[in-house]
Amino acid sequence: xxxxxxxxxxxxxxxxxxxxxxxxxxxxxxxxxxxxxxxxxxxxxxxxxxxxxxxxxxxxxxxxxxxxxxxxxxxxxxxxxxxxxxxxxxxxxxxxxxxxxxxxxxxxxxxxxxxxxxxxxxxxxxxxxxxxxxxxxxxxxxxxxxxxxxxxxxxxxxxxxxxxxxxxxxxxxxxxxxxxxxxxxxxxxxxxxxxxxxxxxxxxxxxxxxxxxxxxxxxxxxxxxxxxxxxxxxxxxxxxxxxxxxxxxxxxxxxxxxxxxxxxxxxxxxxxxxxxxxxx
Amino acid sequence: xxxxxxxxxxxxxxxxxxxxxxxxxxxxxxxxxxxxxxxxxxxxxxxxxxxxxxxxxxxxxxxxxxxxxxxxxxxxxxxxxxxxxxxxxxxxxxxxxxxxxxxxxxxxxxxxxxxxxxxxxxxxxxxxxxxxxxxxxxxxxxxxxxxxxxxxxxxxxxxxxxxxxxxxxxxxxxxxxxxxxxxxxxxxxxxxxxxxxxxxxxxxxxxxxxxxxxxxxxxxxxxxxxxxxxxxxxxxxxxxxxxxxxxxxxxxxxxxxxxxxxxxxxxxxxxxxxxxxxxxxxxxxxxxxxxxxxxxxxxxxxxxxxxxxxxxxx
Numbered sequence: 025x026x027x028x029x030x031x032x033x034x035x036x037x038x039x040x041x042x043x044x045x046x047x048x049x050x051x052x053x054x055x056x057x058x059x060x061x062x063x064x065x066x067x068x069x070x071x072x073x074x075x076x077x078x079x080x081x082x083x084x085x086x087x088x089x090x091x092x093x094x095x096x097x098x099x100x101x102x103x104x105x106x107x108x109x110x111x112x113x114x115x116x117x118x119x120x121x122x123x124x125x126x127x128x129x130x131x132x133x134x135x136x137x138x139x140x141x142x143x144x145x146x147x148x149x150x151x152x153x154x155x156x157x158x159x160x161x162x163x164x165x166x167x168x169x170x171x172x173x174x175x176x177x178x179x180x181x182x183x184x185x186x187x188x189x190x191x192x193x194x195x196x197x198x199x200x201x202x203x204x205x206x207x208x209x210x211x212x213x214x215x216x217x218x219x220x221x222x223x224x225x226x227x228x229x230x231x232x233x234x235x236x237x238x239x240x241x242x243x244x245x246x247x248x249x250x251x252x253x254x255x256x257x258x259x260x261x262x263x264x265x266x267x268x269x270x271x272x273x274x275x276x277x278x279x280x281x282x283x284x285x286x287x288x289x290x291x292x293x294x295x296x297x298x299x300x301x302x303x304x
Numbered sequence: 305x306x307x308x309x310x311x312x313x314x315x316x317x318x319x320x321x322x323x324x325x326x327x328x329x330x331x332x333x334x335x336x337x338x339x340x341x342x343x344x345x346x347x348x349x350x351x352x353x354x355x356x357x358x359x360x361x362x363x364x365x366x367x368x369x370x371x372x373x374x375x376x377x378x379x380x381x382x383x384x385x386x387x388x389x390x391x392x393x394x395x396x397x398x399x400x401x402x403x404x405x406x407x408x409x410x411x412x413x414x415x416x417x418x419x420x421x422x423x424x425x426x427x428x429x430x431x432x433x434x435x436x437x438x439x440x441x442x443x444x445x446x447x448x449x450x451x452x453x454x455x456x457x458x459x460x461x462x463x464x465x466x467x468x469x470x471x472x473x474x475x476x477x478x479x480x481x482x483x484x485x486x487x488x489x490x491x492x493x494x495x496x497x498x499x500x501x502x503x504x505x506x507x508x509x510x511x512x513x514x515x516x517x518x519x520x521x522x523x524x525x526x527x528x529x530x531x532x533x534x535x536x537x538x539x540x541x542x543x544x545x546x547x548x549x550x551x552x553x554x555x556x557x558x559x560x561x562x563x564x565x566x567x568x569x570x571x572x573x574x575x576x577x578x579x580x581x582x583x584x585x586x587x588x589x590x591x592x593x594x595x596x597x598x599x600x601x602x603x604x605x606x607x608x609x610x611x612x613x614x615x616x617x618x
Binding site: 071 | 331344459577
């Protein structure tokens with residue numbers, strides 16, 4: 025076999041494997057979509073109606089016309105975005121210090137911060153539940169947002185640090201010569217220049233916050249405060265075989281915002297992740 | 305420029321007067337670390353210390369009458385369920401780590417080869433895998449429940465029925481439920497390994513492959529003698545990170561199997577959750593939390609020891 029022929033066979037094999045893998049990753053989402061477009065009768069026909077004969081948007085209409093469901097979506101967005109914003113505010117000064125100062129123990133400190141990332145939120149929630157209760161922070165979006173911030177701060181610090189690392193120091197030095205204070209430089213020069221990096225860190229953290237389940241599940245009890253992730257879990261507990269299509273639609277509505285946000289910013293996010301992965 | 309000069313003079317005057325408190329504070333790197341330190345202190349360090357303390361009490365989530373005692377500690381380690389839970393956790397974690405890495409490496413290799421040969425659809429493949437990764441854990445469990453379901457709308461069983469193969473008890477057979485949980489976890493987690501391996505593969509010196517081709521090495525020989533040894537560090541680091549992620553997995557299991565059938569898929573995190581928030585046994589749950597913490601810490605130290613020392617080179 026010539027080299028070229030072997031490469032052609034290799035290409036065919038590559039495609040074959042790629043298709044199998046794509047099928048594995050696509051099937052669950054395709055099935056979810058299929059169920060969400062069916063009537064109750066067609067749900068019981070299983071895979072034979074993978075493409076529904078009478079596709080319907082009723083399931084989506086049903087959940088999206090429910091004001092509580094819209095409230096769940098809004099709560100999810102609010103908590104994720106506030107958590108992301110708060111996290112940037114807390115992490116940015118530390119990231120600046122790690123990027124622009126030299127001090128002994130810097131890398132040990134950065135590793136220590138990263139180590140917090142390895143701790144399951146469950147471990148801290150066991151005692152936190154009691155404090156929050158004592159402080160009256162149970163059933164409050166403020167309390168949940170604070171925990172979101174704490175949980176994502178380690179990762180955020182690393183992401184923002186690498187964003188600041190990529191900015192040339194010369195502009196900051198110019199500002200300093202012009203008499204700008206260090207904090208002023210940080211606020212007026214460094215952060216605006218790091219905006220693209222900050223934006224991708226923000227989006228990534230909002231996507232991760234959107235998935236948060238345990239924190240709101242434990243710290244919020246009132247139905248009107250729940251974010252979508254907890255709401256669909258509760259809904260699945262009360263749903264049965266005859267409401268599967270509605271649950272599928274609700275799930276789809278819950279995952280689509282995360283997917284869309286990811287697709288829009290894929291390049292930035294993958295860049296941020298690989299930078300982190302390569303540097304450790 | 306006059307303004308610059310004026311500012312420089314102003315700065316010089318201030319320097320003569322000695323730097324103000326604000327200037328001295330902002331010149332100290334630790335000032336900048338205060339917000340992060342406060343957040344981590346309040347929401348991590350203090351709770352962690354408290355978990356250690358609570359483990360030595362008989363605290364309950366209801367009622368405040370708590371004493372220091374070693375009874376909880378002993379009861380937890382004498383609990384016959386704990387050993388089963390640890391076994392379950394080990395099987396779930398080990399299988400997930402192997403599954404995610406093998407699949408992640410396979411996808412990374414395919415995407416690399418596809419890019420080299422300029423095949424179409426490689427970005428789409430990578431994107432598809434990454435999409436699974438942004439699916440919230442709860443939704444992941446619910447989606448896979450719809451696939452594994454033994455009801456008529458369960459995707460896999462209804463396909464099996466169409467081709468006249470008897471249906472499989474994906475979620476109600478204790479042995480198969482574990483496999484189902486691993487499959488759903490691999491589906492969601494593979495993207496992370498793929499990205500790490502993809503970045504590591506890009507970093508391999510292409511001349512190694514060229515030299516091997518000149519020597520007549522086959523594709524599998526290149527994989528075994530060049531790719532895998534070059535990826536050793538990435539595989540080690542990735543193993544530890546994926547292990548930690550999987551140990552902390554909670555939402556995807558509670559929404560897929562709820563830990564059942566029986567206790568077949570009740571992993572340590574779920575057991576801890578149930579102990580505290582279903583049985584209100586705060587002390588017992590704290591002992592388990594400490595156990596989770598110790599396991600994560602050992603793994604994290606392993607991870608830290610594998611990282612290259614960067615400070616020296618900076």
